[in-house]
Amino acid sequence: MSLFCKVLAMTLMTAVALPATANAGAPIEARIVDLPSDDGNVFIMLCTREAYEKNIRDCMRAKIAPSGRSATHVFEDVAPGEYIIQAIHDANGNGKMDSKWYGKPKEAYGMSTNPEPRIGRPKFDDGVFQHGEEMQTFELVMRGGKRK
Numbered sequence: 033m034s035l036f037c038k039v040l041a042m043t044l045m046t047a048v049a050l051p052a053t054a055n056a057g058a059p060i061e062a063r064i065v066d067l068p069s070d071d072g073n074v075f076i077m078l079c080t081r082e083a084y085e086k087n088i089r090d091c092m093r094a095k096i097a098p099s100g101r102s103a104t105h106v107f108e109d110v111a112p113g114e115y116i117i118q119a120i121h122d123a124n125g126n127g128k129m130d131s132k133w134y135g136k137p138k139e140a141y142g143m144s145t146n147p148e149p150r151i152g153r154p155k156f157d158d159g160v161f162q163h164g165e166e167m168q169t170f171e172l173v174m175r176g177g178k179r180k
Contacts, residue, residue: 057111061169064096064103064119068140068177072123074103079116084156116159117144119172140177144170 064074074096083090092110096103098121120129121140130138135151143159150158161170 057109058165059167060107060110062105062117063171065171066174067098067101067121069180070098072125074098074119074121076105076119078107081114081156112164114160115163116156117170121177137176140174142172142174146173149175
């Protein structure tokens with residue numbers, strides 16, 4: 033095998049191996065607790081700052097059926113960085129968060145650091161956490177919603 037072929041083969045093997053290690057991350061487990069009921073679904077999303085502030089469709093998402101007034105989801109292979117977790121309880125199953133005419137949510141909601149509720153959409157910094165190379169678990173305590 034010529035020197036060129038050996039160098040090319042080594043380069044290709046390195047190029048194939050690098051993405052697997054560069055993108056490797058640790059899981060993030062989100063435990064949703066204190067749901068008002070087991071009706072409907074829980075929508076949960078894990079967002080970077082950029083996705084949260086610019087295009088929320090870029091967030092990782094999951095739809096979970098609650099059981100025992102709680103739900104759990106694990107986001108796999110999450111790269112280290114700053115993130116926020118948000119969840120809403122779509123109790124009536126219409127696929128969106130219902131709110132009163134003045135904007136207050138009718139359905140339960142929660143955030144990764146369980147900040148105190150305030151008027152308006154939560155800021156990224158209200159729920160931000162730093163994710164490293166080890167699994168993390170967050171318990172999101174749901175607020176609001178009609179209790180049954």
